[in-house]
Each structure stands twice: as C-alpha cells, then as structure tokens.
Amino acid sequence: xxxxxxxxxxxxxxxxxxxxxxxxxxxxxxxxxxxxxxxxxxxxxxxxxxxxxxxxxxxxxxxxxxxxxxxxxxxxxxxxxxxxxxxxxxxxxxxxxxxxxxxxxxxxxxxxxxxxxxxxxxxxxxxxxxxxxxxxxxxxxxxxxxxxxxxxxxxxxxxxxxxxxxxxxxxxxxxxxxxxxxxxxxxxxxxxxxxxxxxxxxxxxxxxxxxxxxxxxxxxxxxxxxxxxxxxxxxxxxxxxxxxxxxxxxxxxxxxxxxxxxxxxxxxxxxxxxxxxxxxxxxxxxxxxxxxxxxxxxxxxxxxxxxxxxxxxxxxxxxxxxxxxxxxxxxxxxxxxxxxxxxxxxxxxxxxxxxxxxxxxxxxxxxxxxxxxxxxxxxxxxxxxxxxxxxxxxxxxxxxxxxxxxxxxxxxxxxxxxxxxxxxxxxxxxxxxxxxxxxxxxxxxxxxxxxx
Amino acid sequence: xxxxxxxxxxxxxxxxxxxxxxxxxxxxxxxxxxxxxxxxxxxxxxxxxxxxxxxxxxxxxxxxxxxxxxxxxxxxxxxxxxxxxxxxxxxxxxxxxxxxxxxxxxxxxxxxxxxxxxxxxxxxxxxxxxxxxxxxxxxxxxxxxxxxxxxxxxxxxxxxxxxxxxxxxxxxxxxxxxxxxxxxxxxxxxxxxxxxxxxxxxxxxxxxxxxxxxxxxxxxxxxxxxxxxxxxxxxxxxxxxxxxxxxxxxxxxxxxxxxxxxxxxxxxxxxxxxxxxxxxxxxxxxxxxxxxxxxxxxxxxxxxxxxxxxxxxxxxxxxxxxxxxxxxxxxxxxxxxxxxxxxxxxxxxxxxxxxxxxxxxxxxxxxxxxxxxxxxxxxxxxxxxxxxxxxxxxxxxxxxxxxxxxxxxxxxxxxxxxxxxxxxxxxxxxxxxxxxxxxxxxxxxxxxxxxxxxxxxxxxxxxxxxxxxxxxxxxxxxxxxxxxxx
Numbered sequence: 061x062x063x064x065x066x067x068x069x070x071x072x073x074x075x076x077x078x079x080x081x082x083x084x085x086x087x088x089x090x091x092x093x094x095x096x097x098x099x100x101x102x103x104x105x106x107x108x109x110x111x112x113x114x115x116x117x118x119x120x121x122x123x124x125x126x127x128x129x130x131x132x133x134x135x136x137x138x139x140x141x142x143x144x145x146x147x148x149x150x151x152x153x154x155x156x157x158x159x160x161x162x163x164x165x166x167x168x169x170x171x172x173x174x175x176x177x178x179x180x181x182x183x184x185x186x187x188x189x190x191x192x193x194x195x196x197x198x199x200x201x202x203x204x205x206x207x208x209x210x211x212x213x214x215x216x217x218x219x220x221x222x223x224x225x226x227x228x229x230x231x232x233x234x235x236x237x238x239x240x241x242x243x244x245x246x247x248x249x250x251x252x253x254x255x256x257x258x259x260x261x262x263x264x265x266x267x268x269x270x271x272x273x274x275x276x277x278x279x280x281x282x283x284x285x286x287x288x289x290x291x292x293x294x295x296x297x298x299x300x301x302x303x304x305x306x307x308x309x310x311x312x313x314x315x316x317x318x319x320x321x322x323x324x325x326x327x328x329x330x331x332x333x334x335x336x337x338x339x340x341x342x343x344x345x346x347x348x349x350x351x352x353x354x355x356x357x358x359x360x361x362x363x364x365x366x367x368x369x370x371x372x373x374x375x376x377x378x379x380x381x382x383x384x385x386x387x388x389x390x391x392x393x394x395x396x397x398x399x400x401x402x403x404x405x406x407x408x409x410x411x412x413x414x415x416x417x418x419x420x421x422x423x424x425x426x427x428x429x430x431x432x433x434x435x436x437x438x439x440x441x442x443x444x445x446x447x448x449x450x451x452x453x454x455x456x457x458x459x460x461x462x463x464x465x466x467x468x469x470x471x472x473x474x475x476x477x478x479x480x481x482x483x484x485x486x487x488x489x490x491x492x493x494x495x496x497x498x499x500x501x502x503x504x505x506x507x508x509x510x511x512x
Numbered sequence: 513x514x515x516x517x518x519x520x521x522x523x524x525x526x527x528x529x530x531x532x533x534x535x536x537x538x539x540x541x542x543x544x545x546x547x548x549x550x551x552x553x554x555x556x557x558x559x560x561x562x563x564x565x566x567x568x569x570x571x572x573x574x575x576x577x578x579x580x581x582x583x584x585x586x587x588x589x590x591x592x593x594x595x596x597x598x599x600x601x602x603x604x605x606x607x608x609x610x611x612x613x614x615x616x617x618x619x620x621x622x623x624x625x626x627x628x629x630x631x632x633x634x635x636x637x638x639x640x641x642x643x644x645x646x647x648x649x650x651x652x653x654x655x656x657x658x659x660x661x662x663x664x665x666x667x668x669x670x671x672x673x674x675x676x677x678x679x680x681x682x683x684x685x686x687x688x689x690x691x692x693x694x695x696x697x698x699x700x701x702x703x704x705x706x707x708x709x710x711x712x713x714x715x716x717x718x719x720x721x722x723x724x725x726x727x728x729x730x731x732x733x734x735x736x737x738x739x740x741x742x743x744x745x746x747x748x749x750x751x752x753x754x755x756x757x758x759x760x761x762x763x764x765x766x767x768x769x770x771x772x773x774x775x776x777x778x779x780x781x782x783x784x785x786x787x788x789x790x791x792x793x794x795x796x797x798x799x800x801x802x803x804x805x806x807x808x809x810x811x812x813x814x815x816x817x818x819x820x821x822x823x824x825x826x827x828x829x830x831x832x833x834x835x836x837x838x839x840x841x842x843x844x845x846x847x848x849x850x851x852x853x854x855x856x857x858x859x860x861x862x863x864x865x866x867x868x869x870x871x872x873x874x875x876x877x878x879x880x881x882x883x884x885x886x887x888x889x890x891x892x893x894x895x896x897x898x899x900x901x902x903x904x905x906x907x908x909x910x911x912x913x914x915x916x917x918x919x920x921x922x923x924x925x926x927x928x929x930x931x932x933x934x935x936x937x938x939x940x941x942x943x944x945x946x947x948x949x950x951x952x953x954x955x956x957x958x959x960x961x962x963x964x965x966x967x968x969x970x971x972x973x974x975x976x977x978x979x980x981x982x983x984x985x986x987x988x989x990x991x992x993x994x995x996x997x998x
Binding site: 090091093094097098100101102103104105107108109111112114115118119122306307308310311313314315318319327328331332333334335337338339340341342343344345346348349350353354355356371374375378402403404428429431432433434435438439441443454455465468469472480483484487490491494498 | 514516576579580583609702706709710712713714715716717718719720721723724726727730731733734785786787789790792793794797798802806809810812813815816817818819820821822823824826827828859862863866890891892893895896913916917919920921922923926927947950951954955960968969972975976979980983984987
C-alpha cells in the first residue's frame with residue numbers, strides 16, 4: 061500500500077523519473093532498507109527463540125540422565141557372626157554395628173556372585189570389585205538390618221547403588237580413557253562393570269530415590285536426592301501462601317476501595333512499586349538482619365525463607381489483585397450499594413468473588429516466582445548441608461531444610477561432575493513444578509475470567 | 513504450650529465466641545421483642561474478631577520481643593572475663609542459648625527432673641557430655657559463669673513463656689467477654705465489625721511500608737557499624753578488594769563496581785537492541801500466527817528462574833566461550849567471565865525489555881503512524897523516524913529498569929562471572945560484582961561482627977541506593993511519558 065504513495069512522492073521529487081511502474085533507484089534503496097529492517101526484526105525473534113531452545117536443550121541433555129540410576133542387584137548373606145556377635149538379637153547391640161563391619165559382607169557377596177556366574181577380570185580382585193558399589197550401600201544395608209533384625213542369618217536380595225563413576229560410564233560421562241587417569245576407577249573395573257551388566261547383575265532403572273532421598277556427601281553423588289529440598293520448598297510455599305495471599309488481598313482491597321487520595325496513600329503505592337523492583341538479594345539481607353539476628357529465628361529454617369519470600373511476593377500479589385479488582389465493573393458495586401448493602405458487604409459479597417480468578421492467577425504466578433528464587437535463601441543459610449528431613453509442620457518450619465533452587469546451586473559448587481548432572485536434573489524438577497503452576501494459572505484464567 | 517497450640521486455642525475461642533455472640537443477639541432480641549439492628553451473624557463476627565485479633569497481635573509482639581529482651585538482660589550479666597580471648601560476646605550468647613536449649617531437651621528426655629537441674633553445676637557435673645547425650649554438641653567445656661547464665665536464661669525464658677500464655681488467654685477471654693456482654697438489639701454490630709475489618713485492611717497495606725523500613729533500617733544500622741570499623745573513604749575509593757580472615761583486609765569497592773557495570777553493560781548491549789527489535793517486529797510486522805507463537809515463547813524466558821540461567825552460564829555458555837573464542841584467541845582461559853555472565857544475563861533481560869517496549873510502542877497513537885504513512889514513508893521509516901522518537905522517553909525508562917535489574921541480579925553472576933575482584937578491560941577475564949561479594953561475605957565462616965562480614969551490608973546499601981534511584985528515575989520518566997498521550 062505504501063508503494064504507490066512512495067512512488068508518487070519520488071515522482072514528484074524527480075520529475076524525470078517517468079512511469080510509476082518503473083522503480084527508481086531511491087525507492088529501491090528505501091525498499092531494501094525496509095527489507096533489512098524487517099530481517100533484523102526476524103533475526104532478533106529467531107535469536108531469542110533459539111536462546112530459549114538452547115537453554116532447554118542444555119538443561120535437558122545434561123539433566124535427563126539423572127532420572128536413571130545404575131543399580132547392582134545381588135544376594136547378600138547377612139552373617140550373624142558379624143552383625144550380631146552376642147547372638148541375642150538385641151536391637152541395641154545391633155545398632156552398634158558400623159558400616160565398616162558391613163562392607164566385608166558386601167565384598168564377599170559380590171565375589172560370590174561373580175564366581176557363581178563365572179565373571180572375572182584380570183587385575184580386579186574382590187577389594188577392587190566392590191568399589192563398583194557405592195559407599196552408600198553399607199549404610200543402606202545397615203538401615204535395613206536395624207529395621208528388620210529378624211533377617212540376620214538369611215540371604216536377602218538387595219538393590220545397591222552402583223558408584224558414581226560406574227553410573228557415569230553408562231551415561232557417557234566416564235570413558236576408558238578418562239578412567240585410566242582417574243584414581244577412583246580403572247579401565248579394568250569398567251570392563252568388569254560391562255560383564256556384570258551382560259550378566260544382568262548391573263542394571264539401570266528409574267531413579268525414584270532422586271525425588272525422595274536427602275542430599276549426600278561430596279564423594280557419593282549417586283546417592284544424592286532432592287527429598288529434603290522438595291519438602292523445604294513445599295513448606296516455604298505453604299508459608300508464602302498462608303501469609304502473602306490474605307495480607308496482599310487485604311492491602312489491595314484497602315488501596316483500591318477505601319484509601320483516601322492523600323500523601324499517605326501515595327507513599328504506600330510508591331513503596332509497593334519500588335519493592336517490586338528491589339533486587340532479591342536485598343531481601344535476603346533483610347531476612348538475615350531482622351529475622352535471624354534480631355528476632356533470633358533459626359538459620360536455614362523454612363520459616364525464615366517463607367517470611368522473606370512472602371515479603372518478596374507481596375508486591376506481585378498486590379499488583380495482580382488490584383488489577384483484578386479494577387477489572388470488575390463499577391456497576392456491580394453500585395447495584396449492591398443501591399439495594400442497601402454496606403460498602404464492606406458490596407466488596408466482600410460481590411466484587412471480591414468476581415475478582416477471585418484474577419487474584420488466584422496472580423497468586424500462583426507470584427508463588428512460581430518465589431519457588432525459583434535463590435539469592436535471598438543463600439543469605440539466610442539455606443546452603444547448609446542438610447541430611448535430616450524437617451519434621452511435620454508447624455514445628456518442622458523451624459527445622460533446617462534446603463530448597464530446590466538452593467540445592468541446585470549447592471550441587472554446582474561440588475567437585476565431582478556427577479553433581480552437575482544432578483543439578484540439571486533438579487532444574488528439570490523445578491521447571492516441571494513451574495510449568496504446572498503456570499499451566500494452572502492459565503487454565504484458571506481461561507476458565508473463569510470474565511470479560512465485561 | 514507451644515505458640516502454635518496457643519494460636520489454635522485462640523482460634524477455637526473465637527469460633528465459640530462467634531456462636532455465643534450470635535445466640536445472645538438472637539435471644540436478647542426475642543426477649544425484648546424488638547428487631548436487631550444488625551444481622552445476628554455480625555454480632556457473632558464482632559465477638560470473634562475481638563477474641564482473636566488483639567490476642568494474636570499480643571502473641572506476635574511477645575514472640576518478637578521476648579528473645580531480644582531476655583538476650584539483653586542476660587548478656588548484661590556476663591562479665592568480660594567470661595569472654596574468651598579474641599572471641600565475641602555474641603558467640604558466648606550463642607553458647608548460652610544452645611546450653612539452655614540442651615537443658616530443655618534433658619528435661620524432655622525424662623532423665624532429670626527440674627530439681628536435678630537446679631543442683632547441676634558446671635564445675636561438678638560434666639555438662640558437656642550430658643548435653644552431648646541429647647544431641648547438643650559443644651565446642652569446648654562449659655565455664656561455670658556461662659552455665660549459670662544459661663540456667664538463668666532458661667528460667668527467665670520458661671517464666672516468660674508461661675506469662676505469655678496466660679496474658680494471651682486473658683486478653684482473648686477478656687475482650688471476648690466484654691464484647692459478649694455489650695450485645696443488645698440496638699448495638700450496631702455490623703458497623704463495629706466493619707470498622708474493625710477496615711482497620712485490619714489498612715494494617716495490611718502498611719506491611720509494604722514496614723518492609724521498606726526494615727530494609728533501610730537493617731542496611732543502615734549494620735553499614736554504620738561497618739564504617740565505624742573501616743574508613744569510608746577507603747571503601748569507596750580504594751581499588752583493591754582483598755578480604756583476609758585475620759583482619760587487615762582491604763575492602764575497596766571500586767573493582768566490584770567496575771565488574772557490576774561491565775557485566776551489566778554487556779547484558780544491556782545484547783538485550784536492548786534485541787528486545788527493541790523483537791517488540792517492533794512483533795507489533796508492526798509479524799502475522800498473527802508468528803505472534804501467537806513467538807510472544808508466549810519469549811515470555812517463557814521471563815518466567816525462568818535465574819538459577820536456571822546461572823546453570824546455563826556455568827555448564828554451556830562459559831565452556832563454549834572459553835573453548836571456541838577466548839582460548840583460540842589467547843585472551844583468557846577461564847570459563848567464568850564477564851562475557852559469559854553478560855551474555856546470559858542479556859538473554860534473561862530480552863523479554864523484560866521487549867514486553868516493556870511493546871507497551872510503549874503500542875501506546876504511540878495510531879494517528880501518528882497514519883500521518884507518516886500518508887506522507888509516503890515506508891514502515892521502517894515510520895518506525896525509525898516517528899514511533900521511536902515519540903517512544904524514546906518510555907524506552908529510556910525501560911532501559912533504566914533493565915539496568916537496575918542487571919545490577920541487582922545475583923545468581924547469574926555468582927555462577928557465571930567468577931569471584932576475583934579486578935579492574936580489567938578484557939571481557940573474557942573473570943571479574944566479580946557487588947552481588948557476588950554480598951553472597952560470599954555473608955555465607956562464609958567469618959564472624960558476624962567483623963568488617964569482612966559487615967562490608968556486605970555496606971555493599972547492600974550501595975546496591976539498594978543504586979537500584980532504587982534507577983527505578984524512581986525510570987518510573988518518573990515512564991509516568992511523565994504516559995501522560996503525554998493520555
């Protein structure tokens with residue numbers, strides 16, 4: 061449509077240019093510039109979509125493998141001579157056995173299994189062979205024995221975690237070349253692992269314990285899980301929901317419906333706008349200075365994290381709620397007032413229910429933001445290594461816990477590359493939660509939002 | 513009784529109060545043969561509010577103040593001689609609290625009675641091993657003074673908690689009975705409960721103010737104690753950042769500021785043109801199908817937590833830049849660098865800029881576009897010569913908001929930029945930022961009351977002032993600009 065006007069303009073400027081159908085040099089240049097500009101725009105869109113794809117691919121390709129884990133399945137003879145020296149099955153005596161006592165049992169069991177199947181690799185003795193099994197395995201056995209003392213003296217089939225290197229071998233992280241340089245694993249041990257795998261003793265299966273197990277120490281990436289972190293995040297979200305939703309809705313109702321137009325109200329509004337843009341780490345400093353140092357709440361507790369995230373989420377919820385309240389047509393309020401309702405009744409009985417879907421959507425989006433927030437939680441001590449699950453709420457709110465994004469950060473700070481896989485896996489879990497929350501928010505909006 | 517039990521009891525009382533109030537209102541109305549002024553539910557509601565709200569506020573205030581007050585009174589009683597050489601009073605108080613906690617657990621485990629505890633003395637009993645039994649591990653043996661203080665702490669704490677429970681219940685019952693007794697048909701219960709609720713609504717809106725006061729207060733307070741220990745001109749003007757565990761640190765702020773600005777500059781240099789072009793393309797050129805796909809996709813970028821970007825920088829972008837650009841060119845060997853953090857942060861900021869610019873471009877009146885087309889300008893000429901100049905103030909506002917986001921961003925720089933404070937121009941060198949140092953100084957093992965830790969608050973204060981002034985400026989510009997076309 062602009063062609064004709066452009067051409068006439070050119071024609072007017074250059075009387076000798078002739079026909080409209082003959083494109084002049086200047087017009088061609090201008091159209092080329094137009095094309096270039098358009099291409100630049102398209103390139104920008106493409107770049108950002110590629111960046112999104114690159115981000116997703118990087119996380120997925122690094123992290124998906126953490127949902128599978130290599131296990132060694134074999135029978136272990138729970139030798140009563142070792143586990144229960146007094147022979148009286150007294151739980152207190154059994155509780156004194158250590159993982160050092162159990163390690164030889166596993167070693168013997170593996171040697172026996174290998175012999176029975178005729179598996180042997182030169183240069184790998186029984187002591188070397190048992191290195192294929194995670195250092196977590198004796199602890200696993202010990203717990204099992206303590207929980208079921210009656211099994212002592214029997215042979216029980218266990219699924220024991222394979223060590224992080226063996227697991228990495230089947231995920232492409234460890235190769236024969238890298239094993240030759242690695243003092244934790246040797247190529248011969250990998251050969252043995254291959255033979256065990258062929259015999260069906262070693263196998264890879266879905267890693268449920270990734271979602272339930274607590275964090276593990278630096279040397280046992282294969283045992284590290286997200287249990288404590290998921291629980292801690294859930295506790296914090298609960299606190300944020302319980303505190304931020306009522307306070308945010310109440311504040312919005314006041315500002316939207318009751319507040320007089322004066323300096324005081326202006327100040328509150330400016331404050332909320334600014335709080336929404338304060339860097340999250342500053343909220344962490346606030347949490348550290350006020351909630352931990354001044355009030356004396358415990359470090360790395362979900363209650364502190366929850367309070368800090370509540371303060372961070374409030375502006376989001378207030379802004380969303382006010383928009384939702386504004387979207388309800390004034391005629392509804394007027395009609396309620398007209399038939400004799402008080403202002404409070406009109407708002408609570410009529411306006412608020414109609415604004416509810418918008419408020420809920422805003423709350424869910426606020427919660428999703430809070431769930432991914434990391435920096436403030438670092439400052440209030442949630443980076444601590446926590447292996448104990450927090451107790452049941454409300455007391456559990458005061459127990460040390462971790463949080464999903466902090467656990468990710470924590471794992472990236474460890475030396476073993478197997479933790480990077482875990483970190484990416486944890487990110488996938490986090491993103492799945494976020495996708496679910498946002499999907500619920502979108503569904504709510506589609507389903508219940510009314511356009512007036 | 514734990515605070516949560518008290519809360520439950522108060523809420524239970526409030527529920528009972530509701531029903532009693534309703535009943536009483538109905539009964540008095542029937543007795544007197546008159547109509548109630550308010551619906552009976554409002555009578556119940558006002559009783560419930562009077563039971564619950566003052567009592568819960570009292571409980572909250574008490575929980576907030578009790579530890580602080582007890583701490584002060586106990587720490588005043590610890591003589592200077594009980595503080596170990598080179599230690600701080602706060603550490604002794606920490607021990608006191610832990611011992612008191614341990615004593616509670618000894619009682620709870622049922623091994624000792626209160627009387628045993630009164631007799632227990634640090635110089636006679638092996639307190640440390642007794643405490644270890646209940647899972648409280650202490651670093652050293654307990655000195656008699658500290659143990660005495662711990663016992664006192666525990667006693668005051670017990671008494672105070674007891675008083676607290678009584679006070680909260682008395683307040684709940686007192687207000688409840690008062691509210692119940694004044695119920696009569698003529699009472700304007702609806703007005704009372706509505707005023708009450710309105711006060712609650714107003715109180716909630718004050719939380720925003722309180723948060724700001726808390727932020728500014730805590731930053732200022734700790735920064736002042738930092739500047740008492742460390743000269744301010746050194747902090748603001750020195751070019752060396754070299755914290756030491758044993759004191760004698762050099763805490764110059766300039767290298768951190770440089771790193772922050774450099775990373776933000778790289779990020780904005782990527783994000784502003786891209787974001788702007790995306791906004792323009794999607795608003796002016798793209799068909800509805802592309803827009804329907806690209807807009808949500810770009811918005812997804814905005815919803816991704818920064819830790820994900822941090823991991824992306826650490827695992828993918830950093831090694832890529834090092835192996836393909838920095839090392840072949842011989843200009844750097846570190847995977848964490850200004851470029852890594854800057855590029856990833858730029859990607860994070862794209863949706864932020866594009867959605868802000870989208871609003872701004874859309875708010876330029878259609879008549880201005882039509883006028884330009886009518887004069888024969890092409891689309892791109894219209895955009896470049898009419899829309900962008902008209903939208904310039906808004907775009908500057910968006911730029912400032914993005915800059916404030918970039919300066920305050922933490923996880924990407926923590927994981928992507930590195931930790932070495934230096935003043936360097938090479939973008940493939942690891943540098944560090946204000947936020948990185950706040951995290952590292954506050955998560956380290958240094959003692960709290962040392963300049964090495966407190967410097968984080970001074971850094972936080974400068975960060976807060978920076979971002980706040982950028983935001984205020986940006987909001988001012990955007991608001992001013994909006995008015996122009998409304």
